Amino acid sequence: MSNNIEIIGFVAAFLTTAAFLPQVYQTWKTKDVSSLSLPMLILFFIGIVSWLIYGFLKNSPSMIFANAITLVSSFLLMFLKIKYQNKLGK
Amino acid sequence: MSNNIEIIGFVAAFLTTAAFLPQVYQTWKTKDVSSLSLPMLILFFIGIVSWLIYGFLKNSPSMIFANAITLVSSFLLMFLKIKYQNKLGK
Numbered sequence: 001m002s003n004n005i006e007i008i009g010f011v012a013a014f015l016t017t018a019a020f021l022p023q024v025y026q027t028w029k030t031k032d033v034s035s036l037s038l039p040m041l042i043l044f045f046i047g048i049v050s051w052l053i054y055g056f057l058k059n060s061p062s063m064i065f066a067n068a069i070t071l072v073s074s075f076l077l078m079f080l081k082i083k084y085q086n087k088l089g090k
Numbered sequence: 091m092s093n094n095i096e097i098i099g100f101v102a103a104f105l106t107t108a109a110f111l112p113q114v115y116q117t118w119k120t121k122d123v124s125s126l127s128l129p130m131l132i133l134f135f136i137g138i139v140s141w142l143i144y145g146f147l148k149n150s151p152s153m154i155f156a157n158a159i160t161l162v163s164s165f166l167l168m169f170l171k172i173k174y175q176n177k178l179g180k
Contacts, residue, residue, distance in 0.1 A: 005147045012144050015137030023130040032125040040113040047105030054102050057095045058150065 009062025017066050020073035024080075033081045041078040048074055099152025107156050110163035117167060123174045131168040138164055 027033060048071050055063030117123060138161050145153030 005144065008140055008147065009144045012137050012140030015133050015140060017137075019130045019134035019137055021130075022127040022133075026127045026130075027125065030125065035117065035120065035122040035125040037112040037116045040109045040111075040116075043105050043112075044109035047102050047107075047109055050098055050102030050105060054095065054099045054152070057098065058148070060148065062144070 006060075006062055009060065010065070013062045013066030017069045017073070020070060020077070024073050024076050027077060027080050031080075031084045033084045036077065036081050038078075038081050038085070041074065041081055045071070045074045045078055096150075096152055099150065100155070103152045103156030107159045107163070110160060110167070114163050114166050114170075117170050121170075121174045123171045126167065126171050128168075128171050128175070131164065131171055135161070135164045135168055 027036065048067050051063060052067040052071060055067055117126065138157050141153060142157040142161060145157055
């Protein structure tokens, strides 16, 4: 049963992790960050750090996997938002 | 110890849930969906459904809480993206 639960966890992990890749790619390619919200990205990043800690404490491999990767993706989006926002003087 | 773990879970839940609200508000207000990626929104939505099921199976109140609310937020973003994308003929 525990293995079945982890399978669903890894499906979820794969999807929410993969979900960020098109966004990172699109943002990287277009340099268009106008409709990305900086408060969102910052809150989200701190939230992902907390979920990562929670995943370790709950011994949840799928949560640790998902949040470790999403941590990198959300950091990249935050970095791109700050970088290109300033360049355009918005 | 279990209660302490849930406190971290709820901090994470609050942050990643709250993170979506500025994005939903900004998208709603500006109708600017150009830098939101539709593949991201769709994958993310299905991922959140999976995390919600995982949260129930792991008996994790913070995961159920977070993913139930994020489900609504991400559905709204997906709806706005499709609505305004078509209007602009993009």
